[in-house]
Amino acid sequence: MIEIQNVRKSFGSLEVLKGIDLTVAKGEVLTIIGGSGSGKSTLLTCINGLEPIDSGKILVDGTEVHAKSTDLNKLRQKIGIVFQQWNAFPHLTVLENVMLAPRKVLGMAKADAEAMAVKQLTHVGLADKLNVYPTRMSGGQQQRMAIARALAMSPDYMLFDEVTSALDPQLVGEVLDTLRMLASEGMTMICVTHEMKFAREVSDRVAFFHKGVMAEIAPPAELFGAPKDADLQKFLAATH
Amino acid sequence: MFETALTAKDLIFLAKGAGMTLVVTAISVFFGTILGIIFGVFRYQVGPWWAAPLTFVLDVFRSIPLLIQLVLANAFVTTVLGIRISGFTVACGVLSLYTAAYCAEIVRGGIESVPPNLRRAARSLGLSWGQDMTQIVMPLATRVALPSWIGLALGVMKDSALVYIVQVVELLKSTQILITRLQEPLFLLMVCGAFYFLISFPIARFGGYLEKRWSHD
Numbered sequence: 001m002i003e004i005q006n007v008r009k010s011f012g013s014l015e016v017l018k019g020i021d022l023t024v025a026k027g028e029v030l031t032i033i034g035g036s037g038s039g040k041s042t043l044l045t046c047i048n049g050l051e052p053i054d055s056g057k058i059l060v061d062g063t064e065v066h067a068k069s070t071d072l073n074k075l076r077q078k079i080g081i082v083f084q085q086w087n088a089f090p091h092l093t094v095l096e097n098v099m100l101a102p103r104k105v106l107g108m109a110k111a112d113a114e115a116m117a118v119k120q121l122t123h124v125g126l127a128d129k130l131n132v133y134p135t136r137m138s139g140g141q142q143q144r145m146a147i148a149r150a151l152a153m154s155p156d157y158m159l160f161d162e163v164t165s166a167l168d169p170q171l172v173g174e175v176l177d178t179l180r181m182l183a184s185e186g187m188t189m190i191c192v193t194h195e196m197k198f199a200r201e202v203s204d205r206v207a208f209f210h211k212g213v214m215a216e217i218a219p220p221a222e223l224f225g226a227p228k229d230a231d232l233q234k235f236l237a238a239t240h
Numbered sequence: 241m242f243e244t245a246l247t248a249k250d251l252i253f254l255a256k257g258a259g260m261t262l263v264v265t266a267i268s269v270f271f272g273t274i275l276g277i278i279f280g281v282f283r284y285q286v287g288p289w290w291a292a293p294l295t296f297v298l299d300v301f302r303s304i305p306l307l308i309q310l311v312l313a314n315a316f317v318t319t320v321l322g323i324r325i326s327g328f329t330v331a332c333g334v335l336s337l338y339t340a341a342y343c344a345e346i347v348r349g350g351i352e353s354v355p356p357n358l359r360r361a362a363r364s365l366g367l368s369w370g371q372d373m374t375q376i377v378m379p380l381a382t383r384v385a386l387p388s389w390i391g392l393a394l395g396v397m398k399d400s401a402l403v404y405i406v407q408v409v410e411l412l413k414s415t416q417i418l419i420t421r422l423q424e425p426l427f428l429l430m431v432c433g434a435f436y437f438l439i440s441f442p443i444a445r446f447g448g449y450l451e452k453r454w455s456h457d
Binding site for chain 2: 048050073074076077080081083085087089090091100101104105146149150153
């Protein structure tokens with residue numbers, strides 16, 4: 001379970017998270033929507049401990065992410081994150097990209113790490129690209145590789161930060177299909193997205209962020225069908 | 241018997257000088273690179289303010305002509321400190337620091353060329369700072385830094401001609417000794433240049449080969 005309690009975060013004088021309270025249960029798919037600068041991506045990087053927070057608490061399975069005593073490298077094994085930019089390691093083949101963390105972080109034997117990598121790459125439909133360098137692949141393929149790379153650590157939670165925003169429109173579908181597949185398998189996911197149709201389909205709950213505040217959170221039918229917040233109504237009208 | 245023509249012995253003498261040039265260069269580039277990596281990573285990691293004293297010292301090594309550094313270092317060590325060490329040791333020490341001063345900048349530039357997003361992705365997978373450095377940053381930075389580093393190594397090899405000032409008989413000094421005897425400066429300098437070319441060319445080619453091999457990504 002991920003528990004976010006009154007989290008505040010500023011970049012200089014700009015407060016991007018103004019007291020967020022949110023709980024994500026095991027197996028839940030939560031999507032976060034909202035305009036740019038609403039703080040949704042920042043929240044994801046805070047959950048993973050990549051960004052410090054100013055006040056409040058984030059607990060992952062009871063472990064406080066930003067406590068001094070927390071071993072972040074260990075905690076991150078539980079939380080996979082995939083970014084807007086897929087960040088493939090260009091000097092490693094697709095297989096090596098996926099094997100790296102299981103080998104170095106989990107200390108897996110080479111054969112086991114390779115088996116795990118092949119399994120995850122097959123899962124996302126890249127079984128025929130194992131020995132290709134990522135720069136030779138399309139953005140969509142690289143993004144799916146990034147998803148396989150995160151999955152290879154067998155995380156309990158997956159965070160997706162606008163993973164389709166940097167893709168050409170015709171490549172968005174293949175990545176969303178991969179996310180749908182993960183959701184149907186019961187993975188706990190928090191997805192920041194601009195894909196409203198996707199949010200409506202896969203989410204258990206949808207949260208709307210506006211100017212650093214979680215303005216509304218509800219199951220998709222309710223949030224999209226009968227939005228209460230005035231800013232959400234405007235946002236939805238603008239995205240249709 | 242006093243010879244006034246170039247003999248096989250003279251060529252061997254020059255080859256020995258070239259050997260000394262290679263040894264001084266190899267030692268200096270080896271230690272200079274290790275120190276340069278340490279200094280470069282330190283400078284990058286602690287930021288410009290904390291690294292200011294180190295940056296200043298490295299700037300001193302980069303801005304004072306090598307010849308002056310060699311003479312002063314030799315005088316300082318042997319006269320002021322009263323330590324009896326060979327000119328060879330002084331030469332290697334000074335050239336190592338000189339190399340390190342340039343190498344630190346190359347290393348820092350290489351590290352800065354690695355996109356921060358890649359490092360974030362590495363850390364998000366649970367890799368530690370050290371693992372991120374060795375698995376992601378160093379391999380990528382090396383590709384960027386290699387051409388400059390090869391240039392530095394070749395430059396140090398040519399600059400090593402100056403260590404004659406602390407009584408190290410390397411290639412250029414050997415040539416000067418022969419010039420004194422044979423009075424054929426132009427011809428001997430051409431032979432000397434050919435020797436320099438023979439030892440630099442493989443290094444430059446090897447660098448080119450590595451660049452090509454890594455170009456797939």
